[in-house]
Amino acid sequence: MGVQERRAREKKELRQEILDAARDLFVREGFENVSMRKIAEKIEYSPTTIYLYFRDKSDLLDCIIEETFARLVRKQTLLEQTVADPVERLEKGLRSYVEFGLKHPNHYKVTFMMPEPPVTDPELCPRSREMGQKAFANLRNMLAECVEKKLLEIDDLEATAQAAWAMVHGLTSLMIAKPHYKWAERNHLIDTLLGTLMRGLTAKSPVAV
Amino acid sequence: MGVQERRAREKKELRQEILDAARDLFVREGFENVSMRKIAEKIEYSPTTIYLYFRDKSDLLDCIIEETFARLVRKQTLLEQTVADPVERLEKGLRSYVEFGLKHPNHYKVTFMMPEPPVTDPELCPRSREMGQKAFANLRNMLAECVEKKLLEIDDLEATAQAAWAMVHGLTSLMIAKPHYKWAERNHLIDTLLGTLMRGLTAKSPVAV
DNA sequence: ACACCCATGTTAACGCTGTTAAGTTTATGA
DNA sequence: TCATAAACTTAACAGCGTTAACATGGGTGT
Incomplete structure (x- = not known):
């Protein structure tokens, strides 16, 4: 059953999505001007979701x-x-x-x-x-x-x-x-x-x- | 009448007091760890008072x-x-x-x-x-x-x-x-x-x- | 002498921040 | 079908810089 694998893949995809969004904002606006909330808004998730994938900012x-x-x-x-x-x-x-x-x-x-x-x-x-x-x-x-x-x-x-x-x-x-x-x-x-x-x-x- | 002069002196003194307090915190804790509220607490004034003497942080x-x-x-x-x-x-x-x-x-x-x-x-x-x-x-x-x-x-x-x-x-x-x-x-x-x-x-x- | 005014300082609030605790939804394996 | 665990959200905390509105007390003009 490839269910767990699909889940793992989806999890990885969201993680990558966060990384992409963050990098984009980060490069354009600079470190201190990028907030977790901004990143969250860009990927259309709640800010706390990010903390499920990364320890902190x-x-x-x-x-x-x-x-x-x-x-x-x-x-x-x-x-x-x-x-x-x-x-x-x-x-x-x-x-x-x-x-x-x-x-x-x-x-x-x-x-x-x-x-x-x-x-x-x-x-x-x-x-x-x-x-x-x-x-x-x-x-x-x-x-x-x-x-x-x-x-x-x-x-x-x-x-x-x-x-x-x-x-x-x-x-x-x-x-x-x-x-x-x-x-x-x-x-x-x-x-x-x-x-x-x-x-x-x-x-x-x-x-x- | 030296009243205005005394006032001006007092104003200068408080300004200097703010500078001294801020410098002390600043040197010890670093720029980003010094908040206006901390400086205010140190000189025992309200945070907003600082804004009467300095444009901003x-x-x-x-x-x-x-x-x-x-x-x-x-x-x-x-x-x-x-x-x-x-x-x-x-x-x-x-x-x-x-x-x-x-x-x-x-x-x-x-x-x-x-x-x-x-x-x-x-x-x-x-x-x-x-x-x-x-x-x-x-x-x-x-x-x-x-x-x-x-x-x-x-x-x-x-x-x-x-x-x-x-x-x-x-x-x-x-x-x-x-x-x-x-x-x-x-x-x-x-x-x-x-x-x-x-x-x-x-x-x-x-x-x- | 009395009213006014202005400098000085305060309180309360706004909108933001990173982060956490608790609650809710969703889908899966038994 | 039903408990369970994973995934995600809501609400909140404590802090930030800064501003607007308000208080107060003493010098000044009449």
């Missing part, structure tokens, strides 16, 4: 963010296979990180620009963080490969990876937070930052501090 | 942020007078920016990590932005002086200044947003980022892209 949004960030990870993994030169790959990886953030500002905002809430339940950590971590792990691997192949000389791999991440995050988050600021032309600005960053990594002579 | 918080950011600007201005070498001054200025942000995470969060609200009243723009702009202007001036004195070669001053700003902002904001992340030791991390940044600015040879 942040759980729901985490699920949305996860699937989007998985795309970034895939994109970067693809880069590993298509770009031979590790230095060029690193530069392209950093660039794709920025471009991804600018393409999905609301997702990026929630994942990297909001203070993480105090950990109440240590085991129920949001999934989206995992994907963010994975993206960073990719970046570090790219950097490590440059060092292995003697293309870069780096003292502290971990610290350098974190610094590089911070730099591309800085540009991404600032442009998201201040869209009305008189920025230099976008691609030129990205080039300038990546140029400085890559030169800073390749230059061997220490600078006076 | 964001106006109140802007006033607090402004006075804090003024300290950063003062600090950087002081640097201009005490550090002779422009390159060293630039590096110290960038460093003080990061340290300031980490010292006042809640202020920094509101000023640079939150999406700016849609401009409703174009003339009633928040004051705090002004101070943030001033801090950035300082940074650009430091950079410009390095170029003037032929200590740095830079193609596009504006884009480079924005990129440098983005880099230090990146580190500051990431460490604020993810305090529980397994960061490298704070000072070492700052050194690593500033080292890469300064090398990237001073290195003349272009890197392959």
Whole structure:
């Protein structure tokens, strides 16, 4: 009897419907302007129904963010296979990180620009963080490969990876937070930052501090 | 008759009392966890009284942020007078920016990590932005002086200044947003980022892209 | 001296929020 | 056919920012 299976399928469908509605509102209006009631109205269910499928609002949004960030990870993994030169790959990886953030500002905002809430339940950590971590792990691997192949000389791999991440995050988050600021032309600005960053990594002579 | 003056003084005092209470809560609990009612309770007035002294919540918080950011600007201005070498001054200025942000995470969060609200009243723009702009202007001036004195070669001053700003902002904001992340030791991390940044600015040879 | 007025502050309320407890409907398996 | 469990809704709680309407007390003009 396929009854239970049909039920399970229907349940899954509604869950997906909620996700779709939430993502749509979320992308268009931004995290803090999307209420559970708005999502409920869009799918024509009562607000409390959502709680049958998601623990709470942040759980729901985490699920949305996860699937989007998985795309970034895939994109970067693809880069590993298509770009031979590790230095060029690193530069392209950093660039794709920025471009991804600018393409999905609301997702990026929630994942990297909001203070993480105090950990109440240590085991129920949001999934989206995992994907963010994975993206960073990719970046570090790219950097490590440059060092292995003697293309870069780096003292502290971990610290350098974190610094590089911070730099591309800085540009991404600032442009998201201040869209009305008189920025230099976008691609030129990205080039300038990546140029400085890559030169800073390749230059061997220490600078006076 | 000093009556009006006394009244004005009393009004000023209550205004200051509100600011003090709000700043205290704000620094300790963070922006989104401070409600007007909490502030009112702390000063033992009704919530609506606050609206006699401040347009709304964001106006109140802007006033607090402004006075804090003024300290950063003062600090950087002081640097201009005490550090002779422009390159060293630039590096110290960038460093003080990061340290300031980490010292006042809640202020920094509101000023640079939150999406700016849609401009409703174009003339009633928040004051705090002004101070943030001033801090950035300082940074650009430091950079410009390095170029003037032929200590740095830079193609596009504006884009480079924005990129440098983005880099230090990146580190500051990431460490604020993810305090529980397994960061490298704070000072070492700052050194690593500033080292890469300064090398990237001073290195003349272009890197392959 | 007395009435008025205005600054100051309060109470009550509106419409929103996330979330929970309790109640209702619906369909299924025995 | 009937109890049961799953699915969903209604009503409510406690909080939020903000506004309108009301109270009060003291300085001012006549």
